[in-house]
Amino acid sequence: SLRDTVPRGDCETVCPNTPCFSEVAYSQSTGQKEQLSRCLQRGIRRVQDLCKVLQLPTVFEETAVSYVQRALQHPSFHLVSLEKKELLGGCCVFVTCRQHNWPLTMGTICSLLYAKQELFASVYLSLQKELELSVPALSLADLVKTHLNSFRLFQHAADIPAPFVENKEKVVARTMQIVELASETWLVTGRHPVPIVTAAAFLSWQSLQPATRLACTLARFCKLARVDLPPPAHLRLKELLEILLRMASQLAWLRVFNLDKKTVVKHIGDLLQHRIFLLKSAFCPEDEEEQQCAAAPGEASPGSAAGAVQGGGCPSAGKRRPLLPPCLVNPRKRLRTAAPSASDSAVTGEEPISDGEIEQYLRGPEEIRAFRKAQACAAAPSTLPTPCLATCCI
Amino acid sequence: MESTGSVVSVSCFLLQGAMTPGIPIFSPMMPYGTGLTPQPVQSTNSLSILEEQQRQQQQQQAAQQSTSQQATQGTSGQTPQLFHSQTLTTAPLPGTTPLYPSPMTPMTPITPATPASESSGIVPQLQNIVSTVNLGCKLDLKTIALRARNAEYNPKRFAAVIMRIREPRTTALIFSSGKMVCTGAKSEEQSRLAARKYARVVQKLGFPAKFLDFKIQNMVGSCDVKFPIRLEGLVLTHQQFSSYEPELFPGLIYRMIKPRIVLLIFVSGKVVLTGAKVRAEIYEAFENIYPILKGFRKTT
Numbered sequence: 001s002l003r004d005t006v007p008r009g010d011c012e013t014v015c016p017n018t019p020c021f022s023e024v025a026y027s028q029s030t031g032q033k034e035q036l037s038r039c040l041q042r043g044i045r046r047v048q049d050l051c052k053v054l055q056l057p058t059v060f061e062e063t064a065v066s067y068v069q070r071a072l073q074h075p076s077f078h079l080v081s082l083e084k085k086e087l088l089g090g091c092c093v094f095v096t097c098r099q100h101n102w103p104l105t106m107g108t109i110c111s112l113l114y115a116k117q118e119l120f121a122s123v124y125l126s127l128q129k130e131l132e133l134s135v136p137a138l139s140l141a142d143l144v145k146t147h148l149n150s151f152r153l154f155q156h157a158a159d160i161p162a163p164f165v166e167n168k169e170k171v172v173a174r175t176m177q178i179v180e181l182a183s184e185t186w187l188v189t190g191r192h193p194v195p196i197v198t199a200a201a202f203l204s205w206q207s208l209q210p211a212t213r214l215a216c217t218l219a220r221f222c223k224l225a226r227v228d229l230p231p232p233a234h235l236r237l238k239e240l241l242e243i244l245l246r247m248a249s250q251l252a253w254l255r256v257f258n259l260d261k262k263t264v265v266k267h268i269g270d271l272l273q274h275r276i277f278l279l280k281s282a283f284c285p286e287d288e289e290e291q292q293c294a295a296a297p298g299e300a301s302p303g304s305a306a307g308a309v310q311g312g313g314c315p316s317a318g319k320r321r322p323l324l325p326p327c328l329v330n331p332r333k334r335l336r337t338a339a340p341s342a343s344d345s346a347v348t349g350e351e352p353i354s355d356g357e358i359e360q361y362l363r364g365p366e367e368i369r370a371f372r373k374a375q376a377c378a379a380a381p382s383t384l385p386t387p388c389l390a391t392c393c394i
Numbered sequence: 395m396e397s398t399g400s401v402v403s404v405s406c407f408l409l410q411g412a413m414t415p416g417i418p419i420f421s422p423m424m425p426y427g428t429g430l431t432p433q434p435v436q437s438t439n440s441l442s443i444l445e446e447q448q449r450q451q452q453q454q455q456a457a458q459q460s461t462s463q464q465a466t467q468g469t470s471g472q473t474p475q476l477f478h479s480q481t482l483t484t485a486p487l488p489g490t491t492p493l494y495p496s497p498m499t500p501m502t503p504i505t506p507a508t509p510a511s512e513s514s515g516i517v518p519q520l521q522n523i524v525s526t527v528n529l530g531c532k533l534d535l536k537t538i539a540l541r542a543r544n545a546e547y548n549p550k551r552f553a554a555v556i557m558r559i560r561e562p563r564t565t566a567l568i569f570s571s572g573k574m575v576c577t578g579a580k581s582e583e584q585s586r587l588a589a590r591k592y593a594r595v596v597q598k599l600g601f602p603a604k605f606l607d608f609k610i611q612n613m614v615g616s617c618d619v620k621f622p623i624r625l626e627g628l629v630l631t632h633q634q635f636s637s638y639e640p641e642l643f644p645g646l647i648y649r650m651i652k653p654r655i656v657l658l659i660f661v662s663g664k665v666v667l668t669g670a671k672v673r674a675e676i677y678e679a680f681e682n683i684y685p686i687l688k689g690f691r692k693t694t
Contacts, residue, residue: 105641106639106641106642107641117642121639121642124639124642125637125642125647128637129637129649132634134633134634135633135637136629136630136633137626137629137630137638138640138641183626186622186661188626188640189622189623189624189625189626189640189661190625190640190644190645190660190661191640191644192640192641193640193641324622325622325661325662327661327662328622328662328663345581347562347581347583347584347587348583349582349583349584349585349586349587349590350586350587351587353587353590353591353594355598357591358591358594358595358598359598360543361542361543361544361559361595362541362542362543362595362598362599363540363541363542363543367543368540368541371540372540
């Protein structure tokens with residue numbers, strides 16, 4: 001029969017010119033999709049489209065479709081809004097990619113679906129919870145490779161100055177090392193991953209040919225590379241440079257140069273090469289107080305404490321700070337609610353409530369009258385004569 | 395692409411060379427393994443007289459406001475079903491009835507387990523209590539908004555009056571059905587007191603308000619373990635409970651099963667615990683998570 005010999009989905013109508021026949025898709029005429037609900041059909045369709053666009057392996061599509069089926073059968077998804085159901089296919093593809101270590105970011109899938117990230121996030125979290133899916137964390141190393149694929153600085157072009165073009169493998173390798181350094185120094189945990197990769201790529205590219213590239217800013221770099229500059233990238237860059245400067249302060253032959261955040265870029269290669277040792281010397285363990293930090297091994301510089309500078313200049317050789325996440329190094333002053341006092345603790349919940357205390361919350365009769373008048377004025381100002389407004393509106 | 399096995403290798407790659415050697419990638423669930431076998435739990439049906447007395451004492455303690463007392467001693471958090479016995483710092487007030495009868499959680503046998511691993515010494519501080527009560531009569535929200543100073547009512551935006559009082563500093567949502575939600579209190583007792591005050595306001599506005607089915611619906615606590623936490627590591631070893639999406643939210647969402655509490659764990663070491671119906675669940679959840687978090691602490 002036709003069903004066996006014709007590839008599914010691709011067969012269009014038989015007699016387009018005859019008026020008595022109308023064009024009908026093969027799948028429709030054979031009732032292939034009859035048993036599946038419309039939501040499920042749409043979800044499967046969305047999964048197929050995404051897998052095609054992202055060029056994912058076939059097995060991804062099967063897994064994602066099975067997740068869509070499971071999700072729609074789950075009672076908590078029946079009543080979810082259509083808007084959310086639209087995103088279900090995309091969510092399932094996203095989960096599948098993450099489970100296979102395919103570095104797809106939420107930002108990418110949201111832009112493909114034209115979805116608001118908050119909405120996508122809520123569907124994703126519900127899906128993860130209801131189907132009890134374990135989703136491994138995004139692999140930064142893989143993200144580096146895929147993200148750098150979209151950078152435009154690896155081939156000569158008319159609008160890119162020749163010295164700016166760089167070998168892709170070199171940039172990828174160095175970016176990976178810088179991202180790893182960021183991860184070790186607490187710059188990655190809890191932060192958006194893409195801005196870190198962008199900042200690391202910039203530093204890595206600069207450091208490979210500092211002479212011509214030091215003058216180029218992060219913004220210009222992103223423009224030339226035809227990638228978005230995410231706002232946190234500037235902060236990540238600043239944090240990376242601070243780490244690198246501290247590391248540089250531990251290299252004897254670099255200390256004479258009095259490096260700053262521009263010039264340290266020239267030595268990133270060296271710093272990365274010796275990073276394990278340099279991190280140990282530049283930072284003390286996190287549980288040690290800054291004052292207790294011993295001077296770097298072999299360096300006794302008691303008088304150099306005054307030389308420590310906040311950003312910009314090279315930190316003094318002897319002073320180490322604990323290796324902590326930035327939020328702990330520069331804690332934002334926050335109003336801490338005081339611990340409950342003894343009187344708070346004595347509350348039983350059954351205390352008598354005085355009339356006076358309650359009456360402070362009630363309007364007196366004159367106040368009610370005034371309020372009513374004010375409400376009327378506010379509601380229909382044009383119908384009342386102007387003198388009225390002067391008297392009743394406070 | 396690579397199989398899931400590469401997730402570990404890639405993350406090892408990122409964590410390698412870290413200052414401290416050997417961040418355990420696959421640490422056992424209880425890194426501070428004490429050899430404590432989970433205690434068999436007795437059902438309340440077979441309580442002896444002595445256990446019954448102890449249970450009543452514990453109920454009264456749970457009802458008391460004793461946030462000033464220090465670490466819950468005795469049983470560790472390793473066996474989640476244990477009900478923590480709090481040390482008696484003050485004698486129970488005469489005549490106080492337990493306002494919040496503790497849920498019929500299975501009780502441990504009398505002899506407390508020797509605490510092989512010390513408790514954390516940190517007590518989570520309660521930050522917010524959400525409770526509901528039924529005032530038992532239909533309410534005219536327009537009248538309330540007109541006659542009360544502390545009321546806000548925008549029917550186009552939300553179908554309830556928003557009322558606030560100064561002491562205890564709380565907010566209430568009052569619905570025309572007579573149902574009310576009270577938020578912002580720092581303890582169960584304060585929540586109850588506040589709810590009663592709102593009910594009195596509504597009474598004085600001329601409605602026959604009652605105080606029916608008062609119930610604590612949610613409790614939120616927070617604390618600080620005072621050391622940074624590698625969230626990427628935690629999500630690897632506790633995948634089935636954790637959700638860590640830095641693209642969405644900087645903290646790790648940990649859904650504990652016993653007790654049924656959701657914890658938000660941040661890189662700074664701050665922890666938020668929510669979803670509790672009684673405060674013991676918050677304390678218990680924290681004692682459960684603390685050894686897990688300590689396992690991720692760097693050991694130089």
